């Protein structure tokens with residue numbers, strides 16, 4: 001009789017341990033999905049380093065005021081890669097490729113915004129299919145914006161793409177700008 005009580009206690013202890021382990025893994029999943037919004041944002045930012053620490057999940061830094069921090073003469077940087085069918089094709093590939101630009105995740109295939117992902121984004125992406133808007137930006141400005149991004153809002157392209165690749169992306173997004181609808 002004493003023996004079976006002992007076995008019962010052991011089983012009870014195992015059950016408690018198992019449910020604790022299950023709870024911990026559920027917790028971890030919940031946690032990583034809350035940070036999904038930042039998935040594309042600056043992966044080395046301190047926020048993402050603390051994804052698995054539940055105590056930090058609540059106190060995310062406020063990204064809402066973050067904006068471009070470009071060199072003063074960003075707009076004067078000249079595009080060294082002449083636009084061509086080849087460059088545009090490379091740029092398109094990078095724009096779509098998850099491990100490279102992954103621009104499509106936020107800006108969508110047309111550049112007007114990825115409706116499906118909108119609810120997961122911290123900020124509504126700029127409409128880079130807007131001809132007037134794009135005409136107001138030099139290649140240099142586009143290049144620097146793509147290279148540096150905005151912390152927590154748009155990833156820094158320089159972390160995943162070479163200089164030349166980023167210029168191909170500039171050449172490609174120029175092709176997304178469509179004439180505004182005629183009245």
Ligand code: HEC
Pocket residue numbers: 040041067095100101102103104105106107121123124125126128133137142145146150153154155157169173
């Ligand atoms: C995580 C979402 C996200 C990803 C990924 C992303 N962007 Fe953005 N992008 C934004 C947001 C949000 C803005 C608007 C930022 C602002 O001005 O407040 C923006 C702005 C821009 C602008 C500036 C437009 C203007 O009028 O100033 C350009 C150009 C741009 N993105 C191109 C790209 C390209 C090219 C890629 C891929 C290499 C890319 N973005 C990837 C979210 C994203």
